[in-house]
Amino acid sequence: MNFYTEVKEGLFIAWDAIRANKLRSILTTLGIVIGVVTVTLMGTAIDGLNRAFLRSISMLGADVLYVSRTSWFIDSYEEWLKVRDRHDITLAQVRELEKQMTLARAIAPFVDSRRPVKYKNRNSSSVTVIGTTEQFQFTSGSAVAQGRFLTAEEADGGRPVCVIGFDVATNLFQLGPALGNKIKVGQQDFEVVGVLEKQGNFLGHFNLDNQVIIPVKQFLSGIWHDPDFEIQVKVADLKSLEDAKEELRGVMRKIRHVPPGKEDDFAINQQENFISTFNRVAGTIATAGLFITGLSLFVGGIGIMNIMF
Template identity: 25%
Template sequence: MIYLKLIKESLLFALNALRTNKLRTLLSLLGVTVGIFSIIAVLAAVDSMDKGIRKDLAGMDNSMLNIFQYSFSPTDVPKWKIEQFPDMKYDEYDYLKRNVASIDRISFNYFTNSQNIKSEFATANDVSISPCSFDYQYIDNIKVEKGRFFNESEDASGSSVIVLGYEIAEVLFPNVNPIGQTVRLYGKRFDVIGVLEKQGSSSFGQSKDLQVFIPSNFLRQYYGENSNYLTPVIVAKPKKGFDSDIFKDDITLKLRTFRGLKPSDIDNFFLNEFAGLTQFIDNIVGSLNLVGWIISAFSLLVGGFGIANIMFVSVKERTHIIGIQKALGAKNHFILYQFLFEAVILSFIGGLVGVVLVYLIAIVVTSLSSFEFVLSFTNVIIGLSLASFIGLISGILPALSASKLDPVEAIRSGM
């Protein structure tokens, strides 16, 4: 009970000192506020980005493979050698489809340039075109709200049919049912056979609301096999429960055989596993967090020095009072606690202000943009704990110097 009373009295002394010197308290808060604001803002932004990316990727299978000449993640193969790798061919897609028993779904896709799409009502500019095979709807979990996705026959023949993303359909056909209408793309007329469900904003890649899907065979016939406008990629998904390593080995073996590679030759293609992309994203997020901590640490360091400096000034100003307290029987630890509490409370308030500022910015950013900025409870605890720790470290030396003052000398110095 004696120690609890001692802590209470020390706390009251500290609060009274902060109230007495309002301007000095405010100036001391700024350094810690900026430091905590910097750290929590970076952590919250990175967490929000990470959460958004994982939400966008949640519908896709981790075992899905993107097979083409480039790698999604860092590789030991020199860039000049990668540039010499051949493009994927439709014959290779057809060969894998017929000869790899472990494949559940497989699609022949193209990465290509954005295009303008016209209807009789409006024009949609710079639309993302996604040429693919009919199986891609099952690989990428594509959900159609109106109409349907193109079938295997339309895919094989390269029919001029199109499935519109939700927002593209809204632009091209305001207040009109798009199904059965026609649009103009690549100088050809396309029949609209489907409209996708609304997906919303996307943190990774592009939202399907802003995409359109057409049979990849249409572009293969339109541009030919060797076109600078197209980058072909084979997307494959294994059967449920099938071992991913065996699946990759099967595809690698078949593709090497089809391309006539010797045992001493390296693979002239990459199997980009979705799980590997997730790991790559984790590495990026970790690096961003680390950079944020390093940058914010300098702000915290400045804030800590500011508090330490103010506490030394406070000790000097109250030397006479400290001497009187000691003369009346105050122990060293009472004086120590008094100044430590003052430093910790000062720093904690600064951290609290920093957290509140991040929270307000999160509300504004979320309301004014499509990016969902989230301040998690964990980050709040990190910020407040770190602020308290900085206050404790910054206040140790001033508090020790105050507790070791000789009462007679302390009283004399104030006279």
Template identity: 35%
Template sequence: MRFLRQVLESFRFAWQALRSNLLRTTLSLLGVTVGIFAIIAVFTLVDSLERNIKDRLNVIGDRTLYVQKWPFVFDPSFPWWRYFQRPEPTYAEYRMLADRLENAEAITAMSGKGNVTVKNQNNLMKARVFGVTYAYNAIMEVPIEQGRYFQPQEMEAGRNVVVIGADVADNLFPNQYAVGKTMKISGLNFVIIGVQERQGTGLIDINGPPDERCIIPYPTFAKLFQSIRPGVAIAVKGRADDEGLMELESEIRGILRARRSLKPVQEDNFSINRPEALMAAIGSIFSVLTLAGWVIGSFSILVGGFGIANIMFVSVKERTNIIGIQKSLGAKNYFILFQFLFEAILLSLVGGLVGIFLVYLLSFMQLGTLVIRLSIGNIMLGLGVSSIIGVISGIVPALSAARMDPVTAIRSK
């Protein structure tokens, strides 16, 4: 109990010392403030960017494999020119996979074309037209706000029906209910059966901004845009009980290799892509940015730590006589040690709190669809780093004060 009381008394002495020298205290904590702000700001921005990008990538499907000509992540050991020699997946291959796959929950073929003119009377804009098969909404997110999704008969017959994004609806049919009306896509009339919810733009939008997209049946898309070079991307959603989708991937590979008459010694001339591979590549980029944040912030914190250590040596020098009086009255070494150690830690913690508060203010900035969010983990990290810097900066001055000879300390004045 006595020990705890003396520790609290040491804390009170440290607090009074900081209050009695407000200007010096303020100048001393600036270095730590800048360092903690730099580190936590970078971490917060990186976390927010990564969260924004991964949320956008979630729309490409969960438990999904993509059969495409190009891989999501290029293998540096694989000759790049061989990718060009690969054939595009075809609609016939999609039909074969749809008929033969046993481990698939859903499968769709899709293809897109950008910069297509869409029009309603005098209102026109450039949009991305996307041709899909019926199971597209079982794999991708298609949030319908008005109207409905496609019916199987519309898909199979290749009818001129379309589901449009929110921006397309606003531009072509301002202040109107678009469902049931007719619009032109590349000069051909299409009946609007659905309007998607507004989704906004992200840092990464697979297949373009979703609000500027027109989705039509793939057979119709092929007649409009793929009369010369047909080709699709095939998305296959696996079953929940297929761990890692290994069975599904093996099944897809076997069917396609047989379809393309590949010999056992020949390599695949297609890519089976996983969204997690893309996320892993993005994660490695953000790991580099995080490391850069540590490097940038560490220099500032190092300067701040030296500043605190310098101030603590000055404080010990100024209070040498008081230290001698306290020791002559029976104060223990740890009582003197804690006074200066707490002072250094408090100084560093206040600087860290100010830096964290500045990052919190940064979270109110409007950066389009990027939401900056200061996490509890980053707050705890900032406080932890501040405390460590305080201990490191204050331990040597505190030890020198605790080891003073009381008689010599009293005579110093």
């Protein structure tokens, strides 16, 4: 009975305090609501960001290593000054790597540029044109929906053929057949031999369906004569990824004539680089969200104390 009376009196006191301090009560409630909503929204946002990121990052392939002149992520101006004068990676170096690597399943040169693409009176502006070889199908995981991919003979001989992305095929040919037709890439004509399956965007930015893949020899002769290549290396066995990475590093140092004791003049990037960078960014976002949430709840708590006392 005493407990019931105390609860009843406590509720009356609380109600009287709320009625006597209407504005303060509203502001306090608002602070608490903002805090709770912020916690919920922050958790939902980070969870959605994680899922979207993991979907995109899976396109890189856990078993693929990417050799480039510089790292994907340069953290400081001093680091950029250190790497800016490195020599480009050349196609000859790619060919030499293909001969010497033993733990790789596929090795593909990669270079790209933006060019307009045209078929009759239909145009696609700013399409990503990729110069590579038949090995790119394995390193990139690209799947062909119609036709076929480049052959080794086409990649080596430079026959003007191409494989186009889903959006390029849709924009240029709409519902008509794409295979066997010739499209103009920049100022060159290329016969369409394949159409890729729809892939979507990478990290919401790079449209993987807005691309045209051509033989690397054709790229060098008509698009860009002296580019800086990236090399994509798909390892033979994911379990031997670290061994393959060490072999790759040693072979690249030999090919690029890096003296013993000197730093590498190239970078080996992989899926893990993106994951570690994303985790740092997501951690910063979560910390900021927790601070805002804590501040809202703290303000709400002070308001409650002012009302009650």
